[in-house]
């Protein structure tokens with residue numbers, strides 16, 4: 001993996017004036033051709049980390065190695081990296097074609113080569129025929145494509161994108177998510193994208209680094225992050241989660257015996273070592289609902305439906321158990337008739353498999 | 363049926379129409395009268411009689427007036443170039459960098475806008491007399507004192523205008539240029555200056571007109587051989603307001619208007635892609 005990494009971040013720390021540490025000893029490797037996402041709540045230091053990779057901020061400590069070369073202090077105009085800015089930063093006084101050609105012009109690419117390359121990349125981002133337009137004659141989505149084209153035409157080793165979709169409306173955002181993935185496959189360039197939208201990260205990225213207050217809390221594939229979050233923060237940040245408090249009683253081989261408030265004693269498969277006081281969690285869609293007590297030996301609870309939220313493709317059921325725990329359960333909307341759907345005030349049984357239970361430490 | 367008129371529905375409000383008429387008359391009546399009299403046959407400014415261009419002919423054949431006019435244009439041109447460059451540099455300096463004493467420098471460059479012109483005039487008069495600035499060089503170098511004085515009072519205006527423009531500059535534009543491989547100078551040339559352009563044009567235009575019609579400061583810094591157009595007109599008027607003066611003034615108005623229109627046209631034409 002080490003030789004495969006196009007970007008290696010080693011112990012990078014950024015402290016701003018006034019001793020605010022915004023990025024705290026971050027280590028990560030981004031593979032060649034990977035679609036990598038930095039995900040985290042607002043202010044966690046994602047942009048700062050990205051700007052250090054681009055060269056607009058210098059790390060206070062640590063190294064940034066790009067394609068095997070230490071570039072921690074290399075100025076941005078000498079890094080084989082390009083960035084798509086949050087405001088797109090398309091040059092307002094240049095036409096689309098001039099915007100796209102700009103990076104090649106300052107690089108000293110021959111005039112004869114610039115034209116075809118600009119054409120090619122405008123085709124790629126579906127802006128064929130827009131070359132003569134000025135940015136103020138474009139929509140927000142088109143301006144973003146210009147910003148993308150302008151960066152891609154340089155054929156960088158890594159493309160950085162800071163919240164590239166946040167200014168677009170929901171429909172266009174979804175379309176652009178697919179579009180970005182398609183583009184990335186087409187050009188084969190490593191993409192590092194910053195986002196605070198977990199759905200965006202999950203749907204696009206090969207791997208995601210989840211950040212909290214300048215630290216990486218977990219780095220994994222979308223599937224692993226969702227199914228096996230390694231701590232409470234990640235579990236809570238990604239998707240919805242039902243959380244109980246628990247205490248580990250003892251280990252039985254590959255399983256742990258846990259006392260859970262409101263649930264009783266359960267046995268959960270868990271190989272790794274874990275603290276004594278833990279969170280016990282289960283995703284809403286892993287829970288099944290029954291009108292009568294289910295017969296099998298899964299984890300079972302009884303409760304009253306306090307609320308229902310209809311989300312179109314799914315129904316969210318809010319259940320309050322006898323011990324006062326609040327549960328969210330998600331049911332896929334499989335049939336139009338909706339017959340047999342839970343009603344408010346109904347007394348129901350719910351259950352899930354011990355294997356779907358997660359044990360989380362802080 | 364009573365029609366409801368919105369407050370800003372100005373075409374239906376007589377009071378608003380009157381405001382427009384009154385302000386227009388107030389602003390332009392004197393100028394229109396001046397222009398009308400410049401075509402009048404009569405020497406006396408009582409009644410407009412007939413139509414003639416003889417006053418224009420006379421004004422153009424007045425060598426002293428022609429020299430004064432050439433002086434004014436030369437000074438205005440030099441002033442425009444130097445004041446725009448200086449003002450732009452000061453604006454970029456104040457916008458871009460932090461340096462010790464910046465607030466003091468900022469205040470100092472803005473001061474000439476506030477200081478009464480008469481005080482600056484006297485101060486410059488004393489200064490030039492004290493340093494013994496030579497005024498007997500050959501044309502156009504004998505105009506250097508006036509040009510320097512004009513630059514001193516007009517570049518702060520340019521700096522103010524350009525800085526206001528720069529305040530709206532999106533720093534990501536600069537970063538993205540750098541990200542695409544541009545050097546500091548390329549960023550300045552390709553991104554920052556094009557962005558400043560409307561401010562530069564507006565500033566240059568202001569510097570030009572400020573210089574062209576300046577009387578007070580010029581009065582204190584000009585000598586017998588360096589008379590400018592406003593000073594010359596003033597000295598002619600001191601004897602009597604003649605139609606010749608009217609003709610000369612009309613020409614000045616027309617030249618200013620033409621130059622302003624030209625500058626605005628250039629500003630529009632320079633928008634790239636406008637032809638596409």
Ligand SMILES: Nc1ncnc2c1ncn2[C@@H]1O[C@H](COP(=O)(O)OP(=O)(O)OP(=O)(O)O)[C@@H](O)[C@H]1O
Pocket residue numbers: 016017020022040041042043044045046047048049196
């Ligand atoms: N130049 C700076 N000087 C001081 N503090 C800064 C500077 N730039 C950023 N910060 C601080 O660093 C923290 C992280 O900023 P950053 O922009 O990296 O957050 P982010 O994760 O991108 O957030 P968002 O999702 O809101 O964009 C913020 O608290 C911010 O106030």
Ligand SMILES: [Mg+2]
Pocket residue numbers: 046047048
């Ligand atoms: Mg950010």
